[in-house]
Amino acid sequence: MTDQATASSSKPASTFAETARKYALFVLLGLMLVGFWSAQPAFINSANLFSILQAVSVVAILGVGVSITMSAGGFDLSVGSVAASSVMAASYAMVVLQLNAFETLGLVLLMGAFIGLVNGLLIVRVGVPDLLATLSTMFLLAGLQLIPTGGRSITAGMMLPNGTTAAGAYDPAFLILGRGRLFDTVPYPVIVMGIVALLAWFLMERTRWGRVFYAIGGNETAAHLAGAPTKAYRLWAYVLSGTLASLGGLIVASRVGRGDVSAGNSLLLDAVAASLIGFAVLDKRRPHVLGTVLGAIFVGVLLNGLTMLNAPYYTQDFVKGVVLVGALALTFGLGKKKR
Amino acid sequence: MSTSSPPKKIAVSVTGLEKSFGPTRALAGADLVVEAGEIVALMGANGAGKSTLVKILSGSISADAGTILLNGKQVSFASPAEAQAAGVATVHQATDQAGAAGLTVAENLTLNELCGTGSFFVSPRSTRKRAAQIAALIDLDLPLDRDFIDLRPAERQLIAIARAVASKASVLILDEPTSSLSSTEAERLFSVLRRLKASGIAILYISHRTGDLAAIADRAVVLRGGKVVASFAKPIDFSAAVAAMIGRTLDAALHDGMVSSAPILASVKRARLIPGSRPFDLDLRSGEVVAITGTLGSGKSRLLRALFGLEQLAEGSFTLDGKPWLSNGPARSIDNGVFMVAEDRWASSLLPPEIPGASIAGTIALPHLPRWFPLGLLRETRERLAASDAISRLGIKARGPDDTLDQLSGGNQQKVVLARWQAAPCRLLLLDEPFQGVDVGARADLIAAIRNSQSGSATLIATSDTEEALEVADRILVMRDHSLYEADGHHESLAAVIGSVESIETRAAGIQDKHHD
Numbered sequence: 001m002t003d004q005a006t007a008s009s010s011k012p013a014s015t016f017a018e019t020a021r022k023y024a025l026f027v028l029l030g031l032m033l034v035g036f037w038s039a040q041p042a043f044i045n046s047a048n049l050f051s052i053l054q055a056v057s058v059v060a061i062l063g064v065g066v067s068i069t070m071s072a073g074g075f076d077l078s079v080g081s082v083a084a085s086s087v088m089a090a091s092y093a094m095v096v097l098q099l100n101a102f103e104t105l106g107l108v109l110l111m112g113a114f115i116g117l118v119n120g121l122l123i124v125r126v127g128v129p130d131l132l133a134t135l136s137t138m139f140l141l142a143g144l145q146l147i148p149t150g151g152r153s154i155t156a157g158m159m160l161p162n163g164t165t166a167a168g169a170y171d172p173a174f175l176i177l178g179r180g181r182l183f184d185t186v187p188y189p190v191i192v193m194g195i196v197a198l199l200a201w202f203l204m205e206r207t208r209w210g211r212v213f214y215a216i217g218g219n220e221t222a223a224h225l226a227g228a229p230t231k232a233y234r235l236w237a238y239v240l241s242g243t244l245a246s247l248g249g250l251i252v253a254s255r256v257g258r259g260d261v262s263a264g265n266s267l268l269l270d271a272v273a274a275s276l277i278g279f280a281v282l283d284k285r286r287p288h289v290l291g292t293v294l295g296a297i298f299v300g301v302l303l304n305g306l307t308m309l310n311a312p313y314y315t316q317d318f319v320k321g322v323v324l325v326g327a328l329a330l331t332f333g334l335g336k337k338k339r
Numbered sequence: 340m341s342t343s344s345p346p347k348k349i350a351v352s353v354t355g356l357e358k359s360f361g362p363t364r365a366l367a368g369a370d371l372v373v374e375a376g377e378i379v380a381l382m383g384a385n386g387a388g389k390s391t392l393v394k395i396l397s398g399s400i401s402a403d404a405g406t407i408l409l410n411g412k413q414v415s416f417a418s419p420a421e422a423q424a425a426g427v428a429t430v431h432q433a434t435d436q437a438g439a440a441g442l443t444v445a446e447n448l449t450l451n452e453l454c455g456t457g458s459f460f461v462s463p464r465s466t467r468k469r470a471a472q473i474a475a476l477i478d479l480d481l482p483l484d485r486d487f488i489d490l491r492p493a494e495r496q497l498i499a500i501a502r503a504v505a506s507k508a509s510v511l512i513l514d515e516p517t518s519s520l521s522s523t524e525a526e527r528l529f530s531v532l533r534r535l536k537a538s539g540i541a542i543l544y545i546s547h548r549t550g551d552l553a554a555i556a557d558r559a560v561v562l563r564g565g566k567v568v569a570s571f572a573k574p575i576d577f578s579a580a581v582a583a584m585i586g587r588t589l590d591a592a593l594h595d596g597m598v599s600s601a602p603i604l605a606s607v608k609r610a611r612l613i614p615g616s617r618p619f620d621l622d623l624r625s626g627e628v629v630a631i632t633g634t635l636g637s638g639k640s641r642l643l644r645a646l647f648g649l650e651q652l653a654e655g656s657f658t659l660d661g662k663p664w665l666s667n668g669p670a671r672s673i674d675n676g677v678f679m680v681a682e683d684r685w686a687s688s689l690l691p692p693e694i695p696g697a698s699i700a701g702t703i704a705l706p707h708l709p710r711w712f713p714l715g716l717l718r719e720t721r722e723r724l725a726a727s728d729a730i731s732r733l734g735i736k737a738r739g740p741d742d743t744l745d746q747l748s749g750g751n752q753q754k755v756v757l758a759r760w761q762a763a764p765c766r767l768l769l770l771d772e773p774f775q776g777v778d779v780g781a782r783a784d785l786i787a788a789i790r791n792s793q794s795g796s797a798t799l800i801a802t803s804d805t806e807e808a809l810e811v812a813d814r815i816l817v818m819r820d821h822s823l824y825e826a827d828g829h830h831e832s833l834a835a836v837i838g839s840v841e842s843i844e845t846r847a848a849g850i851q852d853k854h855h856d
Contacts, residue, residue, distance in 0.1 A: 207715040208708035211696045215705060218694035225687055226706035226759075227673040285693040 022283040024330055029298055036305035043308055050187055056274075056300035057193035058083070058248040060293045062267055063274035064200045065241030067287035070275060071204065072237040073217035074123065074130040079245040080268025081141035082115050086249025088145040091154035091170070091259025098168035105174075108246050115141065116242020120235035134238075138268070146261060154259030170257055178254030189251045193293070196244065201289040213237060214286070266317075273320055274299065277327040285331050299323055349411070350375040350541030351396070351427070351510045356405035357565075358391050365391040367565035368405070373510065373541040378532065380552040380575070381545045382584050383562035383778075389545055392562070393512055396543075397429035398422030410509060423451075428503030430496060432515040432776075437499035438487045445470035445483040447498055451506050473505040477531045493524035500531060504540070511535065512543045515776075522805065529555050550806045553577065581779050601625040604797045605646075605664070605767050610655030612638045612645065616821035618655060623767065623797035628790060630800045630812035631823065638821035639801035640682065643769040646799070647679040648672045659766060673706050676766035676796075680756055680773060688756045692743040699747075700726035700740040703759045710763065729758030733788050750781020757785060761792050768792075770800045774807050786811045 037044040062079045069076040086108045093104040115137065122133040150161040156169035180188050204210035215223040216230050224230045252263055277298060278284075278291025302323065303316055311319075351373050358366040366388045373379045383389045394400045396407070398416030407414050409425055416422040422429075430437065438447035445463075446453065448470040453461060470483050479501050481494055490498070496516055503511055516528060532542060532555055546552055552559060553575060561569040561583040569583040607621040616638075623629055631639050644650045646657060648666025657664040659675065666672040672679070681687035690697040696705060700722040704711060711721055726740030733754040737747055744752050753773065760768060770789070774782050789798060789811060801818075802808050808815050817824045 205695065206717055208712045208717055209715060211701070211705075211708060211717065214694045215690055215696055218690035218697065219686075221686060222688050222690060223705070225669050225679065225681055227670040227709075228705075229670060286695075 018283070021280075021330065024283075025277070025281050025294060025298060025327070029294070029301065032298075032301055032305060036301075036308065040305070040308045043305060046185065048304070050181075050185065050190060052300045052304045053190040053193070053297070054187040055304070056296040057187075057189035058251050059267065059270040059274055059300075060193050060296035061196050061248045061251070062245050062271035063278070063292040063296055064196055064289055065244035066271050067275040067278060067289060067292045068200065068204065068213065068244075069130070069237045069241045070287040071210075071217045072213045072234050073220060074234060074237060075134065076116075076119065076238060076241040076245075077131060077134040077268065077272075078115065078119060078138040078141065079241060079248075079271055080264050080266075081138040081145075082112055082242055082245035083249035083252060083267050084264035085115075085141045085145040086112060086246040087253040087256070087263040088149070088154060088259045088261070089246075090174070090250055090253040092148055094170050094174065095154050095156055095158065095166045095168045095259070096148075096160065099171075101171040101174035104171070105250060108250055109243055112242040112244070112246025112249070113239050114242070115246075116239040117235070119242065120238035123238070124231045124235050149259070151261065153261050156258075175254050175257055178251050178256070189255070192247070192251065196247070197289055197293045204289055209233075217286075270296070270299070270320070273324045276324060279331040280327040283331075295327070348375040348539075349373075350377075350409070351543075352408040353392075353396070354406050354408075356392065356395060356407070357403045358388075358395060358400070359403055364565050366395075366402070366405075369562065369565060370567055371560060373543055375509070375541050376536050376539045378536055378542040378544055378555055378557050380556035380559040381543055381562060382552070382559055382580055387562045387584070388565040389562055390514070391565075393429065393514055393543075393545065396422070396427055396510075396512060398427070423506060423508075426507060426509040427512065428506060428508035428510070429512040430499040430503060430514065430516060437495040440486070440488040442487055443483060444481050444485050444487065444490070444498065447487050448473045448483075448501055448505070451502055473501050476504045477501050477534065491524075493528065496528065497531065500528075500535075504535065508540065510541045510543065512545070514545045516544070516546070522803070525551060526554075550804075584779060601627065605657065605659050607642075607646075608656050608658070610642075610645075610657075611653040612641050612821040614653045616653070619823040621816070621823055623799060625795055625797060627814065628798045628800065628812050629814045629816065630802060630808035631816045631818050632802055632805050632808045633818035637818045639803075639818050640771050641821070642818070642823075643679060643771050643799065643801055644681075646672075646767070647677060647769055676764060677769070678706075678760040678763075678765050678767070679769040680760060680771060682772040682775060682801075684752055684756050684775075688759070689744050689752065692745045697743045698726075698741045699730065699735070699737060699744070699755050702744060702755050703729055703762050706759065707763050725762045726758075729755065729762065733758055734784050748778075748781070749776040750778050750785070753777050753785060754781065754788070757788055761788070765792075765796045768796060768798045770798065772802055773800060774802065774804065782807070782810075 033044070042048065062083060065079055066076050089111055090104050090108050093099045093107055094101075099107065119134055119137055122128045122137070123130050126133075128136075149158075152158065154166075156166065158166045160166055177188055177192075182188065182191060204213065212223060212228045212233055215226070215228065216233055220230055248267070249264065253259065256263065274296035275287050275292045277295030278288060278293075279286065281288070281291035281294050284291060299320055302319060306315070306319060307313070349372055351371075353369060353371040356366050356369045356371075357364070369388065369392055371379075371381075371392070381389055381392070391400070395402045395416075398419040398421050401415060401417065409427065414425055416425065416427075419429075438450065442450070445467050449466050452469065453466075467483055473479075474481065474483070477497065477500060479497055481490070481497070487495065487498070500511070500513075513532075529551075532544075536542060544552070544556060556575060557573050559571045559575045559577075559580050560567055561571070561580055563584060569580065571580050601624040603622045604625045604627075605623045607619070609618045609620065611618050621629075631642065633639055641650060645652050646666075648668045648671060659677065664675070664677075666675070666677065669679075689702060690705075695701065700719070703726050704722040707725075708717075712718065723740045729735065730737060730740065735747070735751050735754045735758070737751065744755060747755070753775075757770075757773065768789075773785065773789075777785065789800075800808070800811060802811075805815075
């Protein structure tokens with residue numbers, strides 16, 4: 001009885017603060033759009049907005065993978081390396097092995113899934129803690145991707161370590177993924193990002209499998225005692241994350257058109273930041289797909305706008321850091337009194 | 340309030356204490372007096388204001404209004420350290436906070452001095468010497484070199500009490516001290532408390548267990564709605580006290596010990612829980628509620644976990660519905676209608692509030708998701724229906740199926756956990772300490788729910804509280820050293836069963852233990 005009285009009488013007081021926290025990032029995003037627009041009218045034209053979305057699509061896709069592993073109580077630090085390895089693997093497959101676009105896609109996605117499986121087995125079977133297991137595969141892949149080419153970037157006609165010249169080249173069909181646009185307006189990476197986000201959101205928020213991922217992250221013992229095969233779920237989380245990371249790598253490869261050894265350097269931190277900023281979206285205080293995508297877009301809009309206002313490129317990481325600190329403070333700090 | 344005995348020194352006196360949290364009035368003018376050398380039991384349902392009163396007295400929070408007199412002087416504490424310095428020591432329910440893991444018993448006993456008032460230099464020898472003095476204060480007999488983490492809850496509690504005594508406390512507050520103790524361990528605690536009482540320390544004792552209070556308390560004070568509503572001198576009339584506590588009478592009907600003739604649903608044959616223990620048999624009949632009682636670590640939980648497939652028997656076999664039953668884990672058990680509610684609901688059953696599915700509806704649905712939603716797609720109406728049904732059937736106090744569990748009181752949380760396992764057809768329900776941290780009113784509701792759902796399934800309950808066992812069960816068994824014993828004869832009274840627990844080893848003599856005090 002007292003519970004009910006408390007709840008109903010305390011509600012009006014906290015409603016405004018709660019609503020404000022819930023939509024804080026949406027409001028900030030809107031203010032930013034309006035602000036950059038008034039400072040630089042070219043900002044708001046559709047070509048620029050789509051280029052922002054295209055720029056964030058890879059980070060968002062990787063971030064979705066990270067947030068799935070985070071929701072299951074894990075953490076995938078290897079996504080950046082998986083994406084970078086995928087760039088190299090895709091280039092190697094086409095330039096050296098002379099595979100076509102579809103074979104390359106399949107091969108690289110399988111590789112991502114396999115790396116995820118290795119991560120998962122290390123964690124679930126061997127018992128290595130999540131952060132350490134994925135940290136070590138991160139190093140492993142960063143080194144492994146250099147070995148087949150002797151540390152060089154992969155381009156058509158490159159010299160191979162055995163002295164011969166690579167015979168293949170990038171399949172033009174493959175480049176469409178990164179460079180093409182639907183109806184000449186919407187870049188394909190944005191569409192891929194949209195599909196990934198929609199499917200992942202549906203999986204995590206609308207199906208019982210998503211429910212169990214979150215239950216494992218919240219209380220693994222409780223999930224286990226409720227009959228959930230927790231190890232299988234955690235394994236799947238890493239397989240999904242690895243596959244999504246390799247998809248991100250494919251997009252990078254098809255945009256750049258060559259296997260660059262330094263591709264994907266900042267992808268890990270950007271993807272993790274997007275997931276963490278997502279905690280603040282809708283005041284969920286947990287990893288979630290919509291928040292991750294919005295977090296990536298938020299950072300993308302901010303960086304694009306600042307660049308248009310001639311902010312130097314070297315301030316970018318600082319800006320990302322400020323956004324992350326602010327979002328986490330919003331999530332965990334402010335308004336904690338309400339409980 | 341006090342009896343006609345010669346006037347005693349009043350150790351602590353509280354008048355008109357008020358405290359509000361937002362719109363909730365946790366304390367609405369509470370008055371309380373504890374004399375030196377007196378043990379006062381503080382009773383009250385969850386939310387009656389007990390813990391708020393304790394927190395104010397121990398300096399964790401400050402009161403909105405009212406005065407506290409400590410040995411005649413008015414005090415108000417800004418921090419727990421101040422309260423401790425003034426002589427109010429509190430032993431909290433959670434025994435893992437009673438000391439620091441990684442330190443030895445000796446270091447823990449001298450922790451207050453290590454952390455503040457003692458000398459700058461410490462040597463293992465001086466620590467041991469001082470620790471031995473402190474241990475002697477309450478006749479504590481523990482190896483001083485043992486790590487705190489290896490101690491049982493009862494031993495941790497005694498360390499906390501020894502520290503309180505060493506800091507020259509004049510008022511000792513014990514919050515649910517026996518909730519994780521077996522009866523023998525509780526008896527040991529009581530003898531320590533009696534010694535402290537004789538030395539003139541005022542003790543405020545908070546407990547849900549009337550059995551303990553009968554054994555130890557000089558006076559019982561009942562708190563309801565933030566006020567003291569009744570006070571009972573020794574001998575305490577507990578049915579009146581409980582009635583005052585929940586504002587209605589409670590008929591804790593003890594169920595007769597009639598032997599059921601229903602078909603045997605599950606049975607355990609020549610089981611050894613650990614190698615070398617005495618083998619035992621157990622038959623559970625359809626519709627039966629059986630309670631297993633016994634000391635902490637006697638193997639009650641192990642038996643339930645083995646039936647649920649979390650552990651393996653050293654020897655022996657199970658049958659379920661006449662067929663051999665060996666589970667390899669929770670998933671298989673649940674598929675076959677064997678459900679378990681493990682002890683400590685927050686660790687074993689519930690999710691943190693920010694997680695989707697942490698609502699009442701989600702909590703109840705979690706184990707049933709594969710059967711309720713075979714295609715994978717969640718339908719919230721299905722979950723809500725089950726939750727609404729549970730809320731009305733078990734009398735869960737909540738706004739609705741979407742409330743998260745942290746908004747509910749302990750008793751209501753436990754009702755939700757029970758409702759989870761009553762939401763699907765059940766063959767065998769295993770409950771491990773289902774009344775932990777549950778007030779008397781909610782306990783009665785839980786017992787009614789457990790007993791009413793007994794069509795065609797069996798319930799096995801592990802509890803270290805014999806009183807709870809008597810209230811809920813048709814049949815009571817005693818576990819000792821990983822083996823089961825029938826409680827002697829028909830249990831006409833609570834004392835008889837407690838007696839039979841105590842006297843299992845001396846059963847050959849055939850004498851029932853007399854309970855002193």
